[in-house]
Amino acid sequence: MENSAPARACGIDFGTSNSTVGWHRPGVDTLIALEDGKITLPSVVFFNLEERRPVYGRLALHEYLEGYEGRLMRSLKSLLGSKLIKHDTSVLGTAMPFKDLLGLFIGELKKRAEHNAGRAFDQVVLGRPVHFVDDDQAADQEAEDTLAEVARKIGFTDVSFQYEPIAAAFDYESTLNREELVLIVDIGGGTSDFSLVRLSPQRRDIAERHDDILATGGVHIGGTDFDKQLSLQGVMPLFGYGSRMKSQAFMPTSLHMNLATWHTINSVYSQKSQLALASMRYDIQDTDGIDRLFKLIEQRAGHWLAMEVEETKIQLTEAQSRHVPLDRIQPGLSVELSRALFESAIDPLLARVRGSVSQLLGTAGVGVEQVDTVFFTGGSSGIPALRQSVAAMLPNxxxxxxNIFGSIGSGLAIEARKRYG
Structure with missing residues (x-):
């Protein structure tokens, strides 16, 4: 394959938590810097009310945490395959279709990549999870079609897709000097995706690799689901989760569920939610938690709290516990979150991950002892319990x-070169 000229097309890894753009050039790092010299752009949009403009990535998080008035939007990829994608949301006082919101962010990725590459990109290979939607092929196809429609609307003329774990496999293959049977474990912000692939230096330049992909699978569990379970088990009890009503029934959990889920946090601030909460207060045995919940809503501190939970998850990769001060809600309030609590909270999710890997191996007709390598990628692949859980299944x-944030973008760039030259 001719390698002397830069590729015509780029690869975009639009992730739930972080996004990258890859462009294959000889002798140059594949990933394009997108923000302050960094290869990742956090998948975040903040609509700054004072300046009436959208802000992206780290700057968006910074402005939100600095206390600027506005609307923070995260986990945008989770909209694909959800019912929300067909609806509008209120942004700076006007209705914006969620599809247009995706277009804003992916358009910003394109713009920044083109600026730093010094050239336009008309063709793209977009990464996609193995399943946008579990067990619903029609909804899954609709999610891919929506993403393609958004990409064309922002100016790409040729749009194609590759499974994210397959892209990661191609990135890993570029480092090999012998053949390996590799299980790619890609744990992103929204999905866990797996591929069993035969890789070797001799196969690198073959355009059609269908026969080398022994099986693909995945489950709709990712970093935001781990955050959610940590929030529900460790933090939300302080805000009334698990409280008893005077009837001895448990307090309804929908508000806590929404607060623990990135793309539904804003719904908690609605008048309807607050009225429901106010009427519930009369029927609750201990009002301390519900009163803290009112303070949290009053301060619109849901995203702040979700960021604290996410940061705790990240720190628990290395540490055994993290102390989280919550004085913003109530002076002297805090919570100690331990790795043991986190692992207990996510254990049912890890069981589903293991089930998906077992199913994948069964589909491929491959015994656990035949797998040479487990290749971990994706922002949540560093969670010790998850690694141990998968590794224990594959003893040899x-x-x-x-590169937990870069393997997919690099692999998509390799694929873009193969497809478009």
Whole structure:
């Protein structure tokens, strides 16, 4: 394959938590810097009310945390395959279709990549999870079609897709000097995706690799689901989760569920939610938690709290516990979150991940002892319990860590070069 010229097309890894753009050039790092010299752009939009403009990435999070008035939107990818994608949301006082919101962010990725590459990109290979939607092929196809429609609307003329774990496999393959049977474990913000792929230096330049992909699978569990369980088990009890009504029934949980889920936090601030909460207060045995919940809503501190939970999850990768001060809600209020609590909270999710890997191996007709390598990628692949959980299933495999935020974007760039030259 001719390698002397830069590729015509780019690869975009639009992630639930972070996004990257890859462009294959000889002798140059594949990933394009997108913000302050960094290869990732957090998948975040903040609509700054004072300046009436959208802000993206780290700057968006910074302005929100600095206390600027506005609307923070995160986990945008989770909209794909959800019923919300066909609806509008209120932004700076006007209705904006959720599809247009996706277009704003992906358009910003395109603009920044083109600026730093010094050229336009008309063709793109977009990464996609193995399943946008579990067990619903029609909804899954609709999610891919929506993403393609958004990409064309922002100016891409040729749009194609590759499974994210397959892209990560191609990135890993570029480092190999012998053949390996590799299980790609890609744990992103919204999905866990798996591929069993035969990789070797001799196969790198073959355009059609269908026969080397032994099986693909996945489950709709990712970093935001781990955050949610940590929030519900460790933090939300302080805000009334699990409280008893005077009837001895448990307090309804929908508000806590919404607060623990990135793309539904704003719904808690609605008048309807607050009225429901106010009427519930009369029927609750201990009002301390519900009163803190009112303070949290009054301060619109849901995203702040979700960021604290996410930061705790990240720190628990190395630490055994993290102390989280909550003085913003109530002076002297805090919570100690331990790795043991976190692992207990996510254990049912890890069981589903293991089930998906077992199913994948069964589909491929491959025994656990035949897998040479487990390649971990994706922002949530560093969680110790998750790694141990998967690794214990494959006793003979070596464990390799890819660039947890960059492997997919690099692999998509390799694929874009193959497809478009």
């Amino acid at each position: 495999a070596q464990h390799v860590e890819g």
